[in-house]
Amino acid sequence: MEGQGKAPTGLVDALVPVAEDLIPLLRGRIPRGPAIALGRLGAPEARPDMFGLVAGKHSVMDAAESVVFSRLRSLGDGLSERLLGALELTLDGLTVAIPDEVKAAVPGPDATPESFGFAMVGGQNAETVTAVRLLDQLRPGVSELVMRLVADVAERETLAPLLAVAPESTGEAELAAEHGAAHLALAVAVAVLVLRRVEAPLLAGTSAAVVGVALGAVSALLSEIPMPAGYAAALLEKRRAEYVLPASASCSVEVREHRFTLVEGAALGETDFSGNGLAVAVPGGIAVRTGLGEGQLGVSILILEEPPDEVNLGWWDEVVEISWRAERGDATFGEGSPHGSRTPPWPGDFRVRVHAIGRDGEAGERYELVLWQAPHGPDVVHKRGDRLGYAVRGEPVPDIEPPPEAGYRWIDESALGDAATVTMVRGASPEEVLRAFGADPAEPEVAEELSQDLDLDPWVSVLAVEGGVLAVEFNGFQGSCPPVLKSLSEVGRTASLFWSIDALTALSFADNGKVLASFELGCAGEIEDGEVNEALSGLDFDGYRDRLEKGLVAIERYGGYRLREEDVQRMSEEAVGYRILPHLPELYPEARNPDGSRAFPGNGPLDADTDRLAFVPGETLRDLAWRAASAVAENTGVAADAVVAAALAERRLSPAAELLARRSQLRADREHAWLWEAIRGATNPDPLAAAINALSAARYAAGPAGESLLDHARRVCRE
Structure with missing residues (x-):
């Protein structure tokens, strides 16, 4: 365990009876959510804490940090602050007698240095984090002494009943909660006695240091001691209940000796791929023959409740389907595989369809595995298409000419x-x-x-x-x-x-x-x-x-x-x-039905009234379009510009105007993008499209005149 050495036997003996008295009281004050999070620290396969209480954002230990401080920060502020709130009143009202052995082993208030430096990493910190950092600077080594004492006291047989989970507890969360709460109560009991002896300035009477040191100490303890009896079975039952199909994942797998495996344990010995040239069942999983000898390859996996409706042959070179037997489930591509790439966490017979592409080396080599539970059956070769497959099967290799x-x-x-x-x-x-x-x-x-x-x-x-x-x-x-x-x-x-x-x-x-x-x-x-x-x-x-x-x-x-x-x-x-100075996008006519109505009704600058524009005379629509463009020019303050004024007067884009319109598509020149959107929209050969495009631009860029312009257009539609 982190922090070497054992605490003096007499000191541990003196703490045991006090812990026996305090553990039941403190255990009852610990909330279930944080208790579950702490209780799972020794179960690396457990799912992440559902409450978001454990956040390892500070898991890298600074050289100047104590082990306890580093452990506390790795738990995250949310957990420590919640526990401080739950225990603070109880600790403030707690009266305990400090054993003589503690007084002898732990320096009292007189040991505080006359001057000291204090610094914190980062911005806002939880009270517990600030308190433990301060304790480490005022009393170096005290927090790690608490950590050693917690570990040693936890080993005493007389405390075993108080730290054990109840026989009737069976659920994964329930077992984790009892495990975490009992050991945290022990750590708080030990921390109370030691820190009340210290009575360091700025820490006297505060519960933040007690809770912070206890959390850091119990984190180290729970990460190393065994989980309660029955926890592994409860965790497996929980995972099975929560496993949802279909499931899918993509990951990179390790290739060794021209193969990768999806297995429950380590795949040992030689593997014979000569049957179908691609995949073979091995104890607890399957092995796949690759073109790559050593390295990493991309693999996707899809786990279904039922067989897939179709066999996907078009993309792949080789497609083979085989059976395999799961002894317990949870087969993976190796250590570090994403959780979603594991097979179902239960035993049984499964079928897996293996798809391969690029094994001959002229394409990116990749694989897809489709898996479902089904009775054992013979191998099925759905497609043969690469030279490697023929060679592995011991068959004559055809002259497969790659496509262009x-x-x-x-x-x-x-x-x-x-x-x-x-x-x-x-x-x-x-x-x-x-x-x-x-x-x-x-x-x-x-x-x-x-x-x-x-x-x-x-x-x-x-x-x-x-x-x-x-x-x-x-x-x-x-x-x-x-x-x-x-x-x-x-x-x-x-x-x-x-x-x-x-x-x-x-x-x-x-x-x-x-x-x-x-x-x-x-x-x-x-x-x-x-x-x-x-x-x-x-x-x-x-x-x-x-x-x-x-x-x-x-x-x-x-x-x-x-x-x-x-x-x-x-x-x-x-x-x-x-x-590139972009060319202007093409102008398209507004799509119409044979009766003249809009092909895509119900939207536009006039909302539902936009559809009425389809029946307005062309010249009126053209006037509406240029009126809208003029309103935008007035609102943007450039109506008097020679190029803009000429475009509005002549109702066309001169070469100079077209250049400005093109430049308005660049980020640096987009100040007048809406203006040129309106002017260019008005030049559309289709009068309906011209009116809709120019009015759309004016809706956003004509300022106060925009609403008046749109109201005028609505009146025109209804006349």
Whole structure:
């Protein structure tokens, strides 16, 4: 136990009768919640405290701290403050005689130094924490003496009945509560006698030091002594009652000698995978044959009540189903596995379906285990598809030609893995591509600084490659926007693939200033252009496996260049990026039904009245739109600006106005974003869309005139 050495026998003997008297009294004052939290300290497999009372935020011990102080802080302020509140009145009214042995062993008030320093770590501290820190500075070693005395007194046989749990107690929480309360009562009894002898200045008469020292001491004790008899069985019963299906988890597992295991204990000896080439039952669990020899691999596990409805074959190379016998349950992938990755905590026969991908090395190797309770049955091989499986089974290894997308499987582990846009422009120069993006070739910047810019303005890197230019946006998307695609395709045939961390994607093709196709992967629909269809030929985007990789194959076919891993590495090493001045989003007409009503009714700047705008004459709608834009300009104080005034008077965007509208999309220039939203919205060729867009902007940016403007629009709707 922490704090070496035994206390003098005579001193321990003198404390025992006092503890016998005080334990029943103090035990009855200890709240159940903190008692449970303390009682579980010796049960590492117990679930975290439900009351949030144990918080190990201060578990790292400072070199200057006593063991007791460190232990107290590791429990968290909530527990100690609650116990102080519960015990304070009892301790303040407690009268005890200090044995002579305590007086002889513990220095009295005269031992207090004339001067001392005092410091606390952090800001606000619990009273108990402050008191124990002060005690350690005034009387070094006293708190650790209490800790040794508590441990030694607890060993006395005469106290065993007072520290034991009641025979009728069976529940996990009940056993933990009695265990924690009894030992804390003992620790408080010992601390009272020692600290009342000390009577240090600033501590005399306070219960905070008593409770704090007792908590630190009992924490050390309870962490090392055995749990009560029957606790392990009660904990298992509790876990079984609380185990909810379905359960799932993902984790990283350790691979050794080309295998990982899901077992109740250590898997020993050789494992024969020759039966199905992937998985085999072992005592208390299963073992899985991997392509990786040593290291870490990602595994997900899904535990069900019933067999899954379908067998998922599309994503995986190999899928095998086997039976295994759980002797007690709680099989894990190894020490430190997440709680959710454990199998059910009960014995029985189980089926497990093992899915594997990438064992041949050309893809990210990964596994999924689907498990449910079922009678023992024969192995079932649902799919065979990798070379390793054939070799392990001792079968002739077929010549399995990897699909074209396999050559792009490095993308997940690259700098583009989470989110990016890759654009290929044929027959163009880097300068032409940058201008088409809206970037200035004469203003390169450090890519790392651009990526860390909190303004998150768009930027792009370019690389001259065989046959054209490769443009990459790390975590950007401008290359998927129609205005950019049109601009790029005016200088060369263009294809781009965008993907985000939220699994959004866009595969686009453009030529001669026209977007030929742009769609979410798996949602292409009918495409008229023959060359786009040729680029997509044979690529199945319906499944989730290698979807990005297949998109890159389509770009390669259409753009004439194969993106290489070294291209991305080279761009990262060169670390040159260019800020993009975004193009303006496309203006779309308001969708209408055949009878002229809005296709998506019930919302808009006039709420339900917005739907009435669909039946207002076009010229009236156009006037409403520009009236709204003018109101925003007046409210923002820029109506007299020459560029703004010209746009309002001419009802169009001049090149100068378009430039300002584009700049308003950047973080540094967003002061007048709503103004340009209103003006540009008013230019929409569709009068209904123009009115709705401009009124929407005015609703937020026209100030006091906004409500009057909206009221006027409502009257127009009803006339």
